[in-house]
Amino acid sequence: MDLLGLISTFIRVVENGSIAAAARARGMSPAAVSQSLARLEAHLGVRLLSRTTRSMTLTENGKRYFDKVRHIPDDVALASQAAANATKPKGPLCIATTAAFGRYVLAPLMPAFRASFPDIEIELISTDRNVSHHLEGVDVSIRIEAQLNDQLIARKIASFPFIFCASPAYLDRAGTPQTPEELSQHDCLVFRYPTDRRFLPWTFRVNGQRVNAKLNPGFISDDIDIIAKIAVNGGGIARLASFVALPWVESGLLTPLSWSGHSEIDIESLPMDIFACVTERSAPDSKARLFIEFLEDAI
Template identity: 45%
Template sequence: MSHLRGIETFVKTVECGSIAAAARQLGITAAAASQNVARLEKELGTRLLTRTTRSQALTAAGEVYFARVGPILGELAQARSEISDLHHEVRGRLKIASWVAIGRHVIAPLLPAFIARYPKVQVEVMITDKNVDHLKDSVDVGIRSHHGLEAGLVARRIATVPMILCAAPTYLDLHGRPTEPENLNAHACLAFRMPNDGRLMEWPFLRAGERLAPKRNVVAASNDNDTLVAMAVAGGGIARLGSFVVNPLISQGLLEPLFLRQSGTGNTQSQADPEPMEFFVVYRDRHHIPAPVRAFVDFIVDALENHELLKEPAWPRMI
């Protein structure tokens, strides 16, 4: 067992980039992790890592050893997962990293039902709009929009979310209601700033099969959707928000949606519709999926299939 602990610590150290980071993932002290690697090197009779106070690197022997034992640890984890499945028991840790708005408004309220179904799964939730490193941050599964997809992660679409342009009735009564995307340049717009690259998120529309991103008069921006909501409700201008955020506020009369199709008019070629946003569940390896990850993916796909907050709000289009 000590040999296996040494291998696990060595592999985590290489993957995470440092002894300290590996120790955090394994739940042990940095001193204990260092001792595990040292014992492994002594048993093998060779140095696997060259370490200084600021950096580390694989030796030639370490590169060969890592290439061999890394996949073996994955196989062992998969074997444990499959044995648990045979006993109809899903157990273990599950760390979820979710984009903020959907995490707070959709994912978090669903988690108690998941935990009740799988009581032996220990759930941790990280809420951030920045793309996390699944390996270094020990994240098992992520919830991202299409803006956050990246190579190396398996992605499965879980929701197509209507994006609602909306404002407080007090603002619209004072400044008028835009009926075309081109009108937005004459209105106070509240924009979301992307945490990963600092860009302002576009407000794309679809019209007659063409995608357009109209000019806006951005008077304020934030990297937090709830801040934009508060500003919009207070009459600060027009915001573009997911249906799961604004539907309850629309039903209360605090916000009014714009650019919705009028009931009974059908689809017209001239109508400009806000482009929806797609959300995905992402994880690292399609071949070795731990039981808690597989259980969560199946659960969230089923839970979001007909979720009320992912529907376009009911409101007469005012033109």
């Protein structure tokens, strides 16, 4: 009996919520999946799933069994990978990254990583939604603080300053704010986090106190490149990570704001912290570790 195969099928049924969905994920027929479940239950001598024509739920025995075996396929895969990579890292490495970081920072570094580790097959997912490491086969995700959660092991790898900037034409027309409080009197170009529709706050430390500036959104977008181009064309003030803003600033199309003109007020813009995240299961993967160390050194 292929006990590991039966366990893997059971796990897929629970994770996908139905026999039909698990069959598609496993490349099996629904009948074969049902037979696998029946063989596993017969082997254990307990019922794992309560099934009707309309629903499927774990029994109490099924819940306990699932909690104990859910990591077994990953453990086996990691053991196989560790044996295969004992001498030279190779095989697939799936990296998920926020869109702007992937475009401006990660993509230019990928050829150098590939040159150093030619046997690693890289897949890069660039998106601002929250990806699932398990369901989407992600080995490492690059996230900002707002995307962290308790299911991931996060390692801070970099901090990038935010640059508050606007076009010269906008500042000539609307004036230049001297303090974060004055931002409420301007058109602010605000990034809306696509997963839960929150505005990402413009956060400062003013005289040692953390403060979120009150904003007057002139435009709202979930695409930071759109925000940058609206700013370039006189649409308002944008808060851009330095790796997005600097090319526009250096070309003269955007002018950075400065908060240092008030000696009586200590104003500091908090940076964008970048984290490399893995799951507890994928943490020992040598390819993931090599990539994170490479990224830290490169940045």
